[in-house]
Amino acid sequence: MEHIRTTKVEQVKLLDRFSTSNKSLTGTLYLTATHLLFIDSHQKETWILHHHIALVEKLALTTSGCPLVIQCKNFRTVHFIVPRERDCHDIYNSLLQLSKQAKYEDLYAFSYNPKQNDSERLRGWQLVDLAEEYKRMGVPNSNWQLSDANRDYKICETYPRELYVPRIASKPIIVGSSKFRSKGRFPVLSYYHQNKEAAICRCSQPLSGFSARCLEDEHLLQAISKANPANRYMYVMDTRPRHRMQSWWATQKDIGRIILNAMANRAAGKGYENEDNYSNIRFQFVGIENIHVMRSSLQKLLEVNGTKGLSVSDFYSGLENAGWLRHIKAVMDAAIFLAKAIMVENASVLVHCSDGWDRTSQVCSLGSLLLDPYYRTIRGFMVLIEKDWISFGHKYSERCGHLDGDPKEVSPVFTQFLECVWHLTEQFPQAFEFNEAFLLQIHEHIHSCQFGNFIGNCQKEREELKLKEKTYSLWPFLLDDQEKYVNPLYSSTSQKPAVLEPNTVAFHFKFWRNMYHQFDRTLHPRQSVFNIIMNMNEQNKQLQKDVKDLES
Amino acid sequence: MYPFFYRPMFEVIEDGWHSFLPEQEFELYSSATSEWRLSYVNKEFAVCPSYPPIVIVPKAIDDEALRKVATFRHGGRFPVLSYYHKKNGMVIMRSGQPLTGTNGRRCKEDEKLINATLRAGKRGYIIDTRPLNVAQQARAKGGGFEQEAHYPQWRRIHKSIERYHILQESLIKLVEACNDQTHNMDRWLSRLEASNWLTHIKEILTTACLAAQCLDREGASILIHGTEGTDSTLQVTSLAQIILEPRSRTIRGFEALIEREWLQAGHPFQQRCAQSAYCNSKQKWESPVFLLFLDSVWQILRQFPCSFEFNENLLIMLFEHAYASQFGTFLGNNESERCKLKLQQKTMSLWSWVNRPSELSKFTNPLFEANNLVIWPSVAPQSLQLWEGIFLRWNRSSKYLDEAYEEMVNIIEYNKELQAKVNILRRQLAELETEDGMQESP
Numbered sequence: 001m002e003h004i005r006t007t008k009v010e011q012v013k014l015l016d017r018f019s020t021s022n023k024s025l026t027g028t029l030y031l032t033a034t035h036l037l038f039i040d041s042h043q044k045e046t047w048i049l050h051h052h053i054a055l056v057e058k059l060a061l062t063t064s065g066c067p068l069v070i071q072c073k074n075f076r077t078v079h080f081i082v083p084r085e086r087d088c089h090d091i092y093n094s095l096l097q098l099s100k101q102a103k104y105e106d107l108y109a110f111s112y113n114p115k116q117n118d119s120e121r122l123r124g125w126q127l128v129d130l131a132e133e134y135k136r137m138g139v140p141n142s143n144w145q146l147s148d149a150n151r152d153y154k155i156c157e158t159y160p161r162e163l164y165v166p167r168i169a170s171k172p173i174i175v176g177s178s179k180f181r182s183k184g185r186f187p188v189l190s191y192y193h194q195n196k197e198a199a200i201c202r203c204s205q206p207l208s209g210f211s212a213r214c215l216e217d218e219h220l221l222q223a224i225s226k227a228n229p230a231n232r233y234m235y236v237m238d239t240r241p242r243h244r245m246q247s248w249w250a251t252q253k254d255i256g257r258i259i260l261n262a263m264a265n266r267a268a269g270k271g272y273e274n275e276d277n278y279s280n281i282r283f284q285f286v287g288i289e290n291i292h293v294m295r296s297s298l299q300k301l302l303e304v305n306g307t308k309g310l311s312v313s314d315f316y317s318g319l320e321n322a323g324w325l326r327h328i329k330a331v332m333d334a335a336i337f338l339a340k341a342i343m344v345e346n347a348s349v350l351v352h353c354s355d356g357w358d359r360t361s362q363v364c365s366l367g368s369l370l371l372d373p374y375y376r377t378i379r380g381f382m383v384l385i386e387k388d389w390i391s392f393g394h395k396y397s398e399r400c401g402h403l404d405g406d407p408k409e410v411s412p413v414f415t416q417f418l419e420c421v422w423h424l425t426e427q428f429p430q431a432f433e434f435n436e437a438f439l440l441q442i443h444e445h446i447h448s449c450q451f452g453n454f455i456g457n458c459q460k461e462r463e464e465l466k467l468k469e470k471t472y473s474l475w476p477f478l479l480d481d482q483e484k485y486v487n488p489l490y491s492s493t494s495q496k497p498a499v500l501e502p503n504t505v506a507f508h509f510k511f512w513r514n515m516y517h518q519f520d521r522t523l524h525p526r527q528s529v530f531n532i533i534m535n536m537n538e539q540n541k542q543l544q545k546d547v548k549d550l551e552s
Numbered sequence: 553m554y555p556f557f558y559r560p561m562f563e564v565i566e567d568g569w570h571s572f573l574p575e576q577e578f579e580l581y582s583s584a585t586s587e588w589r590l591s592y593v594n595k596e597f598a599v600c601p602s603y604p605p606i607v608i609v610p611k612a613i614d615d616e617a618l619r620k621v622a623t624f625r626h627g628g629r630f631p632v633l634s635y636y637h638k639k640n641g642m643v644i645m646r647s648g649q650p651l652t653g654t655n656g657r658r659c660k661e662d663e664k665l666i667n668a669t670l671r672a673g674k675r676g677y678i679i680d681t682r683p684l685n686v687a688q689q690a691r692a693k694g695g696g697f698e699q700e701a702h703y704p705q706w707r708r709i710h711k712s713i714e715r716y717h718i719l720q721e722s723l724i725k726l727v728e729a730c731n732d733q734t735h736n737m738d739r740w741l742s743r744l745e746a747s748n749w750l751t752h753i754k755e756i757l758t759t760a761c762l763a764a765q766c767l768d769r770e771g772a773s774i775l776i777h778g779t780e781g782t783d784s785t786l787q788v789t790s791l792a793q794i795i796l797e798p799r800s801r802t803i804r805g806f807e808a809l810i811e812r813e814w815l816q817a818g819h820p821f822q823q824r825c826a827q828s829a830y831c832n833s834k835q836k837w838e839s840p841v842f843l844l845f846l847d848s849v850w851q852i853l854r855q856f857p858c859s860f861e862f863n864e865n866l867l868i869m870l871f872e873h874a875y876a877s878q879f880g881t882f883l884g885n886n887e888s889e890r891c892k893l894k895l896q897q898k899t900m901s902l903w904s905w906v907n908r909p910s911e912l913s914k915f916t917n918p919l920f921e922a923n924n925l926v927i928w929p930s931v932a933p934q935s936l937q938l939w940e941g942i943f944l945r946w947n948r949s950s951k952y953l954d955e956a957y958e959e960m961v962n963i964i965e966y967n968k969e970l971q972a973k974v975n976i977l978r979r980q981l982a983e984l985e986t987e988d989g990m991q992e993s994p
Binding site: 018305311312313315319320323325427430488489491503505506507510511513517526527529533537540544546547550 | 733734740854858859927930934937949960
């Protein structure tokens with residue numbers, strides 16, 4: 001609390017930036033250890049978590065007072081007018097401190113107390129069991145086994161302890177390959193498709209210089225290929241753009257094989273597998289831009305959204321200029337290629353980017369979602385995130401800026417994944433057990449640091465921080481509120497497709513207003529069809545009970 | 553033409569030609585106010601060829617005055633009542649542009665007519681759908697705008713709604729962009745933006761909101777006109793009524809609105825919807841004015857999904873029939889032409905078909921809950937959307953969307969069923985209890 005000089009300021013105005021009548025609400029602003037709270041004259045409360053604050057700005061003094069603009073990571077923007085400059089300055093400084101924590105232990109998760117006992121807390125953490133998930137997929141089996149090579153994080157610190165590899169891959173092969181891959185992230189199983197006996201594997205880029213080759217790595221890829229009895233060849237999907245200026249989009253119809261010019265690419269200095277050394281491998285580049293491009297793209301999008309008096313022209317040219325939807329489509333196209341490779345060609349696919357924890361996570365998890373209806377259930381989705389994002393070391397704390405770290409590591413990679421899922425729910429409204437509110441709530445909590453799931457950057461770090469003993473898991477919290485997140489139109493039995501085949505012609509991608517303007521009430525339909533149908537569904541259940549009671 | 557040969561295969565329960573007669577519509581107002589009257593001055597279409605035979609004018613103004621005013625307004629379209637706002641007695645009137653010309657001509661009867669709608673000491677607004685410079689240039693051709701000196705009680709506001717070939721080109725560009733089916737996101741967004749379609753929608757909706765605000769929030773009457781008063785004027789008056797009046801959002805109310813504000817008001821359908829909407833040959837008067845109106849209604853419908861008795865299908869159906877139809881409703885450019893063509897006798901009315909219960913069920917919105925609200929749409933670009941039901945209709949699969957809609961309808965109907973069952977059971981239970989009660993007491 002030592003950062004807080006002023007805990008309460010009265011007569012503060014909250015501006016509504018989209019209101020046509022320039023209305024503002026007057027109320028009192030409170031500063032607590034964890035939140036900023038504004039209570040207006042109608043007793044309506046607006047809570048803002050300090051962790052959510054991305055940017056605080058003090059604007060030039062005006063006749064009505066001192067403007068304070070707060071932009072949050074969940075895309076809420078609030079515009080306060082504080083009557084006295086001194087108060088404004090105090091709040092501004094306090095918020096600057098409170099929104100940037102130096103150590104993990106200062107994060108909300110370590111002080112959040114939902115009044116549960118230790119066994120309840122532990123049970124919450126055990127709700128999602130990845131070993132169960134691998135079993136459900138059908139591993140271990142005759143072709144795939146659990147490896148103990150990384151049992152103590154000796155081979156790769158950012159991978160989980162439990163890794164599945166081809167049965168014929170011996171430990172020396174694994175160790176050799178890990179030395180040849182960036183950050184030791186050698187190829188491992190992400191998803192196993194039982195019917196097709198094909199696998200999605202993931203890794204990082206090979207550290208190939210101009211002439212380096214690694215026999216163990218080649219053997220590991222061979223092993224992956226052999227672990228698929230149905231097909232002689234496998235794909236290696238490099239999710240990075242081939243050139244800096246040119247990206248490659250896989251079209252829906254073209255599941256083709258791109259045989260890359262190994263010499264040209266090696267000369268370019270990037271880490272690509274040299275095709276000459278890897279037989280039976282087909283290479284596919286699906287150009288998804290890097291984290292810096294994505295960060296900048298989102299920034300531009302938010303600038304467009306925040307423009308006052310935005311014209312239709314400026315909105316669409318702003319959207320085009322930001323390139324955000326283009327990136328979303330690139331991720332989606334990559335996932336579609338992945339799904340098609342497995343379903344149509346029965347081929348296994350190895351996915352990598354540079355470090356194998358950003359674009360690789362996006363493509364593997366989205367691809368699995370297209371293939372497996374389980375991941376479209378509420379539980380299944382939680383499992384998917386735990387597996388392909390959390391356990392495989394997506395650097396949540398750095399990407400979300402939980403601590404006052406390197407701003408260049410911040411990037412909306414997971415946000416993009418959630419948006420891709422949202423686009424799928426729009427094209428296939430009955431295929432998902434969960435609704436948009438579920439996605440928004442998860443997004444809320446990757447930034448809130450209220451729960452331990454997304455704190456830290458890899459499993460090893462989370463164990464070191466003792467998160468399971470000191471913090472709570474998000475998943476039971478969401479499951480308790482399940483009724484809010486259920487899709488009333490979900491049909492688990494009827495002709496909904498098992499494998500989703502989205503259409504990615506450009507006009508299918510819309511601007512996700514409910515995410516990027518979540519808190520700008522005036523922009524949205526005043527009556528939410530979804531909420532009405534959800535309530536009706538609930539009502540129906542209640543009415544059914546009533547009927548039964550009355551009949552007896 | 554087809555409508556003259558079409559013989560309906562269904563039983564005509566209600567003759568749509570007589571569903572929305574002006575006298576009946578006027579009844580709805582005359583109960584609330586005595587300041588207005590029906591005038592038959594145009595019954596031979598001699599005073600204004602594009603007006604219907606019966607119009608609503610201020611009681612204080614006689615037919616002779618109307619004849620004079622008609623000479624001062626473009627196309628003879630003197631100011632008439634479009635809408636009466638029961639809440640506060642304010643009105644929307646519409647007309648053609650005043651023919652002030654370069655000489656600053658004035659017409660005392662015109663001034664008297666519109667001033668008759670003002671309460672003592674109150675001001676009105678004139679919404680000119682043309683930008684100021686366009687209105688000024690119109691003087692060179694004999695047209696113009698109401699000058700402050702002659703209309704001191706009226707404040708003029710200029711808007712910027714496009715017309716004619718600009719709209720047609722906008723539509724053509726949009727359709728081409730939609731048919732492109734490109735995988736290049738930048739190309740799609742840039743073509744969508746270049747078509748300017750949604751910009752037009754925004755401008756029309758903004759003007760309609762402005763008109764509605766004048767009536768509902770400012771408590772002032774308004775006069776709306778553009779150049780001829782047959783295009784942007786009608787878009788604004790009809791949309792303003794959708795915003796202000798819940799009746800316009802019912803199926804019959806909406807049909808009546810189209811009859812009044814588009815068909816009888818003389819929107820030249822024959823000229824504007826001559827060819828198919830996707831035709832490239834440059835017809836001079838071809839313009840998707842009505843489609844823009846329907847799209848604007850759709851935007852509001854999407855923002856207030858429970859406030860409309862009809863659904864998107866009705867709007868799509870009207871769009872189709874405006875261009876090509878087996879019914880006579882949209883034939884001709886105004887009532888005069890329709891009379892000459894003897895459409896009432898020789899063709900079937902669209903409304904006869906639509907209002908049959910079996911058809912109505914397709915157009916009814918299952919989420920509708922009647923309310924008395926004035927509904928204010930958001931016109932921010934983020935709130936407006938491409939009308940996929942029209943523009944992407946043949947370019948994308950709607951299978952999953954249709955199934956989801958069916959499921960939604962099922963949930964709502966099941967809900968109604970259960971509610972009814974519960975009510976019956978509750979009543980039975982109550983009856984049983986009273987019987988028991990009666991049996992127990994000696």
